[in-house]
Amino acid sequence: MTLAIKPLARRFAAPALAAWLLYMGMWTVLFAIEQPVMALLTQTLGWFVDLFLANLGMVEKTSSSVRAFTQNMAEGVVLILVGLFAGAWVARRRR
Amino acid sequence: MWGRATRPSDPPLHPYCPKTFARLYSTSFRTPAEVCDNPRSSLPVNKLREILLTEYIGAILVALLASEAIIALVALLVGQIYWHAALAGRYHESLGHSILTALVKMLLYLGSAYLLARWLYGAKPPVTRESTESLQTSREV
Numbered sequence: 001m002t003l004a005i006k007p008l009a010r011r012f013a014a015p016a017l018a019a020w021l022l023y024m025g026m027w028t029v030l031f032a033i034e035q036p037v038m039a040l041l042t043q044t045l046g047w048f049v050d051l052f053l054a055n056l057g058m059v060e061k062t063s064s065s066v067r068a069f070t071q072n073m074a075e076g077v078v079l080i081l082v083g084l085f086a087g088a089w090v091a092r093r094r095r
Numbered sequence: 096m097w098g099r100a101t102r103p104s105d106p107p108l109h110p111y112c113p114k115t116f117a118r119l120y121s122t123s124f125r126t127p128a129e130v131c132d133n134p135r136s137s138l139p140v141n142k143l144r145e146i147l148l149t150e151y152i153g154a155i156l157v158a159l160l161a162s163e164a165i166i167a168l169v170a171l172l173v174g175q176i177y178w179h180a181a182l183a184g185r186y187h188e189s190l191g192h193s194i195l196t197a198l199v200k201m202l203l204y205l206g207s208a209y210l211l212a213r214w215l216y217g218a219k220p221p222v223t224r225e226s227t228e229s230l231q232t233s234r235e236v
Contacts, residue, residue, distance in 0.1 A: 012150070019155035026160060030203045037199055042192065060192040087146035094149060 014093070018086035025079030032072030035064035144215060153215045160208035164201045171197035 039062050046059035147153030174193060 015150035015152050016155060019152045019159065022152070022156050023159040026156070026207060027163065030200075030207065034199055034203060037203075038196060041195060041199065045195075062192075084143065084146060087149060087152050088142075090152070091146050091149040 014086065014090045018083050018090055021079055021083030021086060023083075025076045025081075025083055028072055028076030028079060032069050032076060035062070035072075036069060038062050039064040147215055153211065157208050157212045157215070160204050160211070164204035164208070167197050167200040167204065
């Protein structure tokens with residue numbers, strides 16, 4: 001059995017590239033969201049443990065900066081837009 | 096909050112959406128809005144949906160996001176097993192922190208994958224007047 005690589009690659013290279021760009025953009029946006037969420041959770045949990053359950057030990061607290069958040073969000077949005085442009089090009093080519 | 100919904104008997108508010116499912120009125124923002132029932136219309140959201148439904152782009156994206164959640168789970172399990180088996184007692188590692196990180200990651204990735212899949216593939220086909228009429232005639236026959 002032979003697998004026709006060339007036609008498969010020709011058909012799916014552009015959609016896969018668009019999907020990959022969208023995925024990288026989503027990943028960056030979710031990474032940007034994850035940092036403040038983790039900071040909020042660990043700070044809240046740390047405060048709770050410090051106040052009520054001090055014998056459990058310390059909770060490792062994380063922090064997040066607005067600058068890093070905005071930069072990550074901007075990078076993610078740019079990647080998503082590039083992915084959408086690639087997807088729009090694929091959709092137009094298909095028509 | 097959305098205050099009231101009216102039947103789309105009046106001409107549509109949006110020029111790109113000739114078929115509207117319902118007309119809503121936001122009491123919070125005091126603006127009218129329409130729910131478009133025409134997936135082929137050129138509203139921006141429908142355009143995005145059309146792009147993502149082209150050549151499995153949305154399906155690949157959903158699969159990649161779900162795989163990232165699985166990777167986070169496997170990384171957590173492997174990290175914990177390795178720490179308990181090989182490195183236990185040598186240095187302090189916050190167990191709760193790594194579990195919390197993995198859980199937040201998984202929640203974000205799975206949530207976005209689910210919402211994306213639901214938006215792309217979960218919508219019911221629009222009920223048009225022609226289809227309901229054909230359904231009625233087939234019942235009569």
